[in-house]
Amino acid sequence: MKKICFVHYRKDYSNNSYYFTDTSLNSDFYELMGSFILFTKFEQVLMDYCDKDTTLIITIQSPDISFPQFLNTLKEKISKISYKKIFFDFSTYDHQEIAENTIDTILDLFPDSEKYVISKNLISKRENHLWFEVLLFHYVHPTNSVIPLSIDAFKKVEETTNRILRKFKGMFYAGHIRFHKVEFLEFLYQNDYLKDFIWSSTGPDYEPELFNEFIPYKFKNIYDKFEIVKKLPHITDYENYDDYRDRQNAYNFISYLDSYFDIVTETRFYHIEKSPGATNMQIGWNNISEKIMKPTLMGHPFILLSKPNTISILESMGLKYNYDIWKHDYDSIEDDMERMKAIKNFTHNIMKLSKKELREFKINYNNFTSKNLDCLAKDIYPQSIINIYNKI
Helix, strand or coil: CCEEEEEEEEEEEECEEEEEECCCCCCCCCCHHHHHHHHHHHHEEHHHHHHCCCCEEEEECCCCCHHHHHHHHHHHHHCCCCCCCCCEECCCCCCCCCCCCHHHHCCCCCCCCCCEECCCCCCCCCEEECCCCCHHHHCCCCCCCCCHHHHHHHHHHHHHHHCCCCCCEEEEEEEECCHHHHHHHHHHHHHCHHHEEEEECCCCCCCCHHHHHHHHHHHHHHCCCCCCCCCCCEEEHCCHHHEEEEEECCCCCHHHHCCCCCEEEEHHHHCCCCCCCCCCCCCCCCCCCCHHHHHHHHHCCCEECCCCCCHHHHHCCCCCEEEEEEEHHHHHCHHHHHHHHHHHHHHHHHEEEEEEEHHHHHHHHHHHEEEEEEEEHHHHHHHHHHHHHCCC
């Protein structure tokens, strides 16, 4: 049986120091170990008892390589123990992208070790790069998660209410006012489409210290001309927030019953580099989040604002999205500006459809995508864990 030591490399923010703790099912950042328990067999070894037959999997909360203590503590601690192989798990890191040089700096600390990287990045650029999305554990966990059960119940309700026209055509939870999100809100506003949407967005005063992250300098002049900004924040759809949103699964089921499609905006769209206060976007780093995962599991059509080739990557994994009139042709457009134009043109075409037409399409789309939940839960999720396990 394979011997594995799961540990968490944590930061003590009170004094900017770093330390290790053994991972347990009662601790934070346990999703990877919990997934291993679901799909593999292994002997768990505590860090103090690691030996040359034990694979070490280190979940890193925040790769703060700019702090010497981060690298020094990591190297010093690992150099004092024996292990077979070492895996660095970045999949629980809150930010979606990690610079290649950050990963290389950490790996270079251990030149004589067989080492691997686990991250949210769907695109593998090297043999030692493995993919895992922690939300798979929470969203399609086959034993304890309430989400699959909730979705099954929702779909039964949806089937019984299909004859009733829904209140809105679409839904758009923009969240933070990142430029591409508020740009798309402005597009909907200028075309008088917002009246057909359930929508919400934070305002310009939300977390002002992050304003330059949300609106990089290169877009500031354009942003200042947006008329929709004057109407933000818009949170009217949250009036019954606590009544219909189960905090454990973060699904707004009423919104899905009241609309025919979703506007999904992932965190990254435009390429940003060297803009003061803004995070650089990594070329070749492509991941999914709950923003895509929710409509995928719900069988809800969506228009996607994300990096190019996101849909094609997911379809290559077995998921289904392109159907009939609902073509994600814009997904293949590498140029950000041109991709945005194509998305807006596609939205124009969808908004021309009546609710009756959208209802008929949605029924057929539900049938076409009915296997997506099983594909994620029974194929993609376990396979992502087995791929890691096979490297141990």
